Every structure is written in structure tokens, then in C-alpha cells.
Amino acid sequence: MAFIALILANTRMQLRNRSSLFWHFAFPLLFMVLFGLIFGRGQGTLNIGLVSTGSAWEEHFRSALSQVEGVNFTAGEQNLLLEELKDGNLHVVAAFGPSAAGQMVEVELFYDPGEMLAGSTALAMVKGTLDGIARVVQQVPPLFSIKETGLAAEGLTFMSFLLPGVIGMSVMFSALFGTAYPLVMEREKGILRQIKLTSVKTAVFLSAKAVGMTIIAFLQAGIIITIGVLLFDVRIKGSLAAAALVVLLGALMMVALGLVVSGTARRVESVDSIANVIAMPMMFLAGTFFPIETAPGWLQSAAAVLPLTYFNNALREVLVRGEMLSGVLSPLGAMALWTLVFVALAAHLFRWEAAKNQNGRPSQAAKK
């Protein structure tokens, strides 16, 4: 009775509050659309500058590379091209040296190490093209027959990688803040004292909040998946029911973490900083937007046991790699363990009443 009434009231309040609506739904949506617009359409074009030195190889080079889709050529003087490179308009500038019989032709390649992805891609492509030209000219038969099968062909595009991460991140932020912030505010305003005087049990009161947040987590996941499928061709391979179970466990884990934060924060003002200190590093380390394989080993080991890491990994395996629940038992188990730890901590920290100063009155901040 009280349980249902509380769930209803909580859901009503969340849906009537514009700022919580924004954070729950508009924010992850915005995230998906922006990331999709930036990264969703592949690498874009590679701009290669070719210094006009009059070398005979320039034409070979140009015709070999022009067969590759998405490559733009700019020819000109070296100084001008290097300026363009520095301005970020070109990814690689190639300059062929003079060719003399019996000698190697010197090719100078300029690139911008700051342009990590496009720069190194362009560099590798230019090197590969030069090798190819050499092989053709020297008539060396190719040793390998390469059949390219990009992961993208299987549907694991960048957006496919990103989508479970965005769900994990959104559920984390919503459940963490959505639990901690109202609870501390209710305590500070004295609403919790009023509730303490009713017959409702602490566990019932808090469980109702958890159910409310879980409903919101499901809505978030639903919206994000729909956007991913409709706008960015993400292919959902796993079972939605299995994914729902992962989201349920993830939401409960984050609600429990939110309860810990609410027990730690004495005032509403401190909720933001405490929750952000927990959530921000976790968002980046948990492989939400990109794998952290290039991080130092110790950092990777630390990141591997973060609650959000398990959540993201389990969701990614199930949702876009088509794994069965039986294949993600270990991250699910870890999430359950984290949830238990958080619940135990929260039970220890939970307070109905705001901190009092010496004469037993609520502190000034708590009064109004």
C-alpha cells in the first residue's frame, strides 16, 4: 500500500520536474546524437598534399592513391603545403626527391602527430601505396592475399560500441543523483522527519525510490536504443530481456551508491561534489566512450573493478555482441556484490534527521 503510493509519488515527481526530465532523458539523447554526428559516419576524408618537384613518381603515386575512396589531393609548393598541414587542413604531405638510376628515391613525409587518428591513418596509407608501387614496378608477386573484413561489416561500428556505454553512463548519473539529491534535500527540509513519524518502514521507503529509478533507467535504455537503431544503424544482436536484466541490476547498484552518497553528504550543496567525484572518473575509466587499452596497466586494473565497468561490459556483451546471460555471469556477479556492499554501507550511514548543532536545533542551513 505505502510501497505502491510511494512509487507512484516518486515517479510523478520525477516526471513533473523539468530539470530531472532533462537529465534523465534529454541529456543522454543529446549525447547520442552529438556523438553520432561526430563519429557515426566513419573517418571522413583524408587530405594529402603532394609537393610538386617534377618527379616522375608523382603521377604514379597520385593515380595509385586516387583509387582509394575519400582521398583528396592538393599539389603545390612545399612551404605552402606545410602551412596547410600546420593549419590542420592536410593530414600528410609527401615530397618526392630526385630520381637517379640505381639509387633509391627519397620520399619525405610530413605529418602532424597531434592529429592522432586521421594523421596516422593517412601516413599508413601513403606508406602502403608506396610499397605497392614498388612491388608493381619491381614485379614482385604479392606474398599475401588480403581479404579485408572490417568489424563494421558485422555491425560493431563505433556507435554500436558507444550505445551501451551511453546507457550505462545515463543510468549511473540518473540513479546516483536522482537518489542522493532528493534524499538529502528531504532530510534537510524536514520531510524525512515527517515520514519517520508515519508507520512506513525505512526499507519500504527506500525500496520505493529504487523502483522509481529503475523505471526511469528502463525508459532511458529504451530511448537510447531506439535512437541508436533508427538514426545510427546500430544492430541490436542480443536479447532485450537479457539486456533489461542487466539494466535492472545496474540501476539498483547505482541507486545503492546514491544512498551511500546521501548518507555521506550533510547538505544538499555537497551532493554535487561527492557524486561528481565518484561519477566523473568512473565515466571515463569504465570504457564508456572508448576502450582504455592504452592506459598504464595499474590504471587498467583499477578501472576493471569499477561498478560502471562491469555494467558497461555486461551490457555491451549482451546488447551488441549477442552474448547470452550465461556469458556475462561474472560481471553480473560483480555488480551484485557491489550492490550488496553499497546497501550495507548505506544502511550504516542512513539518517532520518539533519545534523543538529549543540542546542539541539537544526542548523541554520537546515531551517530554510
Next chain:
Amino acid sequence: MARRANKEIGDLICATKEGVQGLSIMVEVQSLSKGYGALLAVDDVSFAVKQGEIFGFLGPNGAGKTTCLEMMEGLRKPDSGKVLIKNIPVWPEPGKIKKIIGVQFQSSAFYEELTVQEILQLFAAMHGGKLALPELDALLEMGGLSEKRRAYTGTLSGGQKQRLALMTALVNKPEVIFLDEPTTGLDPQARRRSWDVIKELQTSGKTIILTSHYMEEAEYLCDRVAIIDYGKIVALDEPKKLIDKLGEKTKISFTSSRPLDGALALLPGAEVVKARSGEGQVLLAQDQGQAIAALLEAARKEGVTIKNLQVSVPNLEDVFLALTGKELRD
């Protein structure tokens, strides 16, 4: 002064106990004490409240009213002493009295995204019941909130919020209602309205315990008041009897350009209860004519100007002033 008050209070409590014998006692407090560090916020307080009575705690801020109330409500554990509500001990298991008490806190806040009727229904559900529509209507009617039933609580005025808090305290149909400063911060009209509601509750048989620092509120509402200062009850009786205890005295108040302390102490037939010049000075006189003449004479001799000279019948405020040497609102 304090010593005299303490002696008096001993007599008063005895008298009260005799007075309530044979009637059904709803709330009984025995030797209740609570300290915060070195400060004794409630110091050995005892009293009893009859069923259907409106009982008031009067005292300045920090006198221990709220702490006392919270121990009776089961929110704050006493260091020593006992509270019995309907013969059920509140401590050590305050959960047992949840069903028979209703509480309105000093400052009331609500979930702002819920409407008035949603709040009442939610609280009824948390008490383990359900508010039937006629009951809801009756509550809204009593609180003067019928037209606001679909308004978000964030849009209510101060008086409406206070009345909603009171209605929230009633959803579990309590027998004893605690009101902590029910009208503080309200304009006179809203205060009147709250008083009407509280009187109506009494008519319906509820026992009401409230705190206040408004004298007129206590005089109008309370059947008996306990005057509390520094955690101790310094007087306890019906408001009228407390005033009568001041004797057939008349209250003379005035402001003067300079303090008249020395001269005042020598005035025949008048007792100084407050002598600070800036805030007005107060005398309680047996013979007003004699006292005023002597006062004016003293002022003339000292070359002091007397202003705002007022003669009035003493009220509860003056009882408080006489007992504690302080005004209720500082």
C-alpha cells in the same frame, strides 16, 4: 524572583495533579530531562494533559519547548524521565505511539511537485491506511484548502502550508496532536484561521499540545499553559488563573529619556518587572493612582521625560515577564 517562581511551581504541579484526578489523562510526563553537552535543555519536567484539553508550552526561543515536544513525539530520546501517551510508554519503543499521535513541525516542507490532495493521500498511505474521498474532502474543508486541492504545494501561501501541515498530521486520525509553533510567521488573518481549525479539533475530542511564543494565542487557545524557561516549568495553570496570581495589580508601562532605576525601586506600592529604558519600562502597581503620581514626581525631580505612559490590565505576557524577567519575543 526565580526562587519564588520555583516554589510556586511546585505547588502548581501538585494542584494540577489533584485537579486532573478522576479525569482521563491522555499524556503524562514524569521528570523528563535532556541535555546537549553542558546545556540542560529540558530539566526535570513533569505534567499531565487531560483528554480533550489544549495544553500550551510558552517560552522564548531556546527555552526547551521543542526538545520537550520531540521527546514526547518519540523523535528525541530523553536522558531520563518518562512519557506516557494513553498509558503507553513512548520510550524505548516510540513506534508504538505512531498510530495515536499526529505532529505538525515548526517549519513545514512538502514535496513541491505533488498537489495538496496527493500529499494527504501519500501520508495516509504511509500510515498504512487509505483516505476515502469523503474523509479527504472533510480534511480539505477543515483546512480551508478545498479550492487548492489540485495545486502544487510549492504554490501555497505560508498560512496554507501551515494548515496543510496540520491536515497532514491528521490523516491517521490521531488522538493526540502536537503542534510546534503552529502560527509562527503567519499574518494575523492566517493566524485567526489556524486558531479556528485548532478549536474545531478540540471540539471533535482531540487532545492538543502546542508550543507558542504568542501570548494572545495561548490565552485564546489553551485550557492550561506551562511557562518554560531554561528547560524548567516555572508556572503551570489556566491562563486566567496565572494572570490572577499577579493579584489585583495594574500594569504601568512607559519609556523614558534616561533610565529611572534608582527612583523606580523606591516607588510606593509598585513592583519593577522591567527597567531597561530603551525598550520601555514596566511596573506592576497595587494602587495605580499612587504609583503614577509618584512616578511623575520622581521623573520631574530627576529631569527625565516620560513618554508613552500606558495603564492596562496585565495579560499572560506580564505573567511571563514577572516570572522570568524576560519578554517572550526577544
